[in-house]
Amino acid sequence: MIKPICVYACAVLLLSLPGAPASAHPHVWVTLHSEILYASDGTVAGVRHAWRFDDMFSAYALQGISHAKKGHYSREELASLAQVNVESLKEYDYFTYARGDGKKLKFNEPVDYWLEYASPALVLHFTLPLKAPASAKALQVEVYDPTIFVDFEFAKEKPVALSGAPPQCELTVDLPHQPTPAEQARLSQLDFAPLDASSAYGEIFANKMRVTCP
């Protein structure tokens, strides 16, 4: 008698679960290059992104965009799409989460944004200025989608750069997928900021940039 109950209870549990969690999974892949911008006084001013979309999503986004030459899109032809991109990203906090010495840093609306078509992919360029310049000993910038609809991945070569940072600052880049044991060890040493307990699951896929300045 116990067995069928188990079967039934398990089945009900299984059936109840599928609809429960956020039912997203990646349909958009982004390869990112980021640059952390510093002001002349050594404070952090913002982040400049270059996001390369996967070719399928690029084709989707380009659907119906009028262009003079087949297979070519100029920056002007893509201007309205770039506008739509950054506007719709606002709702998702630009998928960019920054912390200075453990405190959340807020961004203003993006500036200097444009789309570039590098066949077969679209690249979105934009700069996120910080609301207030931050002077942090430990800066952490993460890029991820908590809903896992967009899969962010650092570019293989030179994914992150510092622009105008004080010379003694040190940059560490954490790859989300398979950190090596060495990176893991380094990560734990550099981890000044406490882990945010309320952070979403997507964070385990986060692309982390950390800058430590003495």
Add this chain to the structure above:
Amino acid sequence: MRTVIDHKRVVAGTLLAFSLALAISSAHAAPFGPPHPTGGAWPQSGIAAWIFAQQAAFYRSLSGFIRASKDDGSAMWSLFGISFLYGIFHAAGPGHGKAMISSYLVANEETWRRGVTLSFVSAAMQSIVAVVIVAIAAVLLGATAKSIGWTVHLVEIASYGLIILIGLRLLFVKGRSLLFALRAFRWREPQFEALFATSSGLVKLSVDRNGSMSHCALCESDHAHAFHCHGDDGQEHHESAWGHAHGPKPAELAGAGGWRRGLSAVVAVGLRPCSGAIIVLIFALAQDLFWTGIGATLLMGLGTAITVAAIATLAVVARQTASRIASTGSGAGMLFMRVIEVGASALITAFGGLLLAGYMASEQLWMFTG
């Protein structure tokens, strides 16, 4: 006598498991969270992660195969194979389609065959809707991703609205049978009840509150395994929760008109196209391979149908198992089945509501395109 008590305990245990499942699932839905899901409830188990990785890998390889099939006809068959596998894995991940269909099957006494058919029809419809949207919007009208995203969004809203309507209708029907069952159960609760094993099978002797005595024989032929009773008055009664309640029996609900109701569930689920299919179709269109894209989309649908049908089968078996346990527990068992049905109907309504409110957001095509 012992058997009766045992069954009641069993029924109570199963009921507890069901309410627990309901409580867990509603906790996962976190309706008062932020307007967009944080995905915090994503199962972190190995299997879920594996399915997640597999479908992502299949999906990402689609673009390469579509490109390759431009020059090489045989690559098209690989594309179709991968699309089929993607469909199987895609449907195994979380999604409201199969949650809705399985809840529907738990709420209604449906056959295995009907459950499988509903799964296939809804998956086929999902693919066809994707093809029709892209064919009209992109091929004929040259619409932008933004307008296609909005079209999909409107269709989604219609789909979620329909899910709520179906859930509410089921809640009404099933809630009414629950009330009937409750009343009948209270009214017929016997003062004394005994089971005797005789040469002709199980015989139940019960004396109700009015002191009238009836003896019942278990009718195996009856769908609900009801006790066949002869009262003091010599008239025949079928002792079941519906016997005196004039409510429709589930067998009647699953009858001829059931197909029409099943179809409404299929339409509600199948109306919403998979965003993956839309993207694949538009990508294929950009490569001047729209027909190949259609083939890939239909095969994705076939893969999805197989997974959903498997889950639907599980739902039907689960319901039948519960029904078998419940039917041996006399009135309490019937009551229990009604409670399950009301629970499943409430789940459907909740799915619809959460989806419509955007708390259980699915795939958002307008994330970058407005």
